[in-house]
Amino acid sequence: MNIKKVSILSSFLGIAISLSFAEIFSVYLALFLIISIGILHGANDILLIEKSKFVVNKNKWYIKLTYVFIVLLAVILFYFVPFYALIIFILFSAYHFGEQHWSQKFSTNQYGFLKKVFQFTFGLLILSLLFLLKPETTNQVIEDLANFSVPFNWFTYLSACSLTMSLIFSVLLLIKKELILTKFSFEFSLLILYTLVFYFTPLILGFAIYFAFWHSLPSLNDQIKFIYGGKLVPGIKSYIKDAGIYWLVSVVGFAAFLFFFYETKLFYSFLFAFIAAITFPHVIVMGKMFSYLKKQKSV
Template identity: 40%
Template sequence: MGKIYNISILLSFVGLWLTSMLSGDLEILLGFILIFSFGILHGSNDILLIDSISNKKKPNKYPFIKVLITYLIIVFSAVIIFYLIPLFAVVLFVLFSAFHFGEQHWEHKRLEVSNELINCFYFIYGLLVLQLLFILNTTEVIDIVKSITGYTLTDQLILYSSISNLIVFVLLSIFMYYKSLKFRSVILLELFHLLIFSIIFKVSTLIWGFTIYFIFWHSIPSLYEQITYIYKDFNNVNIFSYLKKAFPYWIISLIGIAIVYYIFKEEKLFYAIFFSFLAAITFPHALVMNKMFTNKKTQSIK
């Protein structure tokens, strides 16, 4: 995984270089292209992951049709919630995403602390990353939240909530520094990563900054974790096999967002539709990935 994050650092600086070369509109266009490709793709194979998890426990424990129907119900329920109770849905999306981002980034480090403490740290860390993005792109965040919910965030709310979470992060990190040798060995590197995120978010548009983090620091490492979990090895053959199986679900996802946009395009801005659909597929994906990581821990103990 270390090599993957080295690639992430390199690609991040490439992204920064592109920031100086491209206009804001081109940044946004390229951002959407990457999100619709790698971003959507990394969450497209949840059905295959569920099947792999169930086979490791008990063959045919979760029949395919039942899994597919349940998955679609969750996705469409999220879309409906965004339409009916958008403010609640946005808050839920941020909370789910925070834990999911934190878990993906830290799970493989195997910190020697209790499950309760590590889950709390996953959430606080992921929320900190999102708040760095928010506080360094406040105007765009306020506009998007208003377009989705009709509610106007204030600069003070974003600032004070970010400071509060930063204090919790620092205190929790100090505690974990004394509790975990592994944490002690990686914390300086992780603080450097946070510095990289801050620079990226500061000089980029909201969409481009989110894209660099979401694709290079989340989606690509997630694809590596998924392929390794399903096929036991990360190589060209297994990558191709994964992509072949994910392709139909990826196409369905793209068709889904096109349909949702077509239905609601007169009532919502494109950004609102985009983030709403992204949230809808994030909810079940975060649950599936958590199940995968839990299963990996169980298997490593045996």
């Protein structure tokens, strides 16, 4: 079975589980997905940095320290200027999600800027759909995180704008023959599935299903192809062998965080702040991997 089929089936299964069991079960399932597939897909960044050769002649300690520095910077930003940190995080994430969706789906390496803007608006569309379909919980988290209450119609505007922009840019890319109609139709019809997932599951599970099955699994697949040159299933063993220790460190940090914050009202805010902090360097690394792959393709 290919990854797309696994993700489609898992999404429906997630909806069925969330409709059949008490809400707390959805929370546990979401945490499990975030910890397993979600965190794992970001655990091999050090190896990716070495493979992408974007830091030349630097030793592993230098790379690791820079990595930790960026995570700390994110934590500091969230602490002192949470509103701006959240905006930057959402913009970064939108681009990162869109980049993964459309990776290796364009015909050539031309129109780089147009493709980047398109990927960004597409990622933003997915996030805004989630916000639009779960406005109360999203707003609660944003309020706790950034002390800012978002008027609900902002989510509507954001979804409408990002949908319009994504459609305009994709039509341009179709005209320029950078995108083929079947890929475009398939990716856009998946938006209906995301809508069902976001509507029928609580915010945390909707996010986790998207994050694990529609972002992390395809990303793991691309990373494994890039690092070891093989397919997801045989490659995952080597990946876990190389990334296991980083994954374990993150999971221990995550477990400590759960232990301290689980009972508090700020649980979701800290959860997303934690994800945000470890996401910043990962977004940079993945961007570098994709641009390295593009360069390789053009030589």
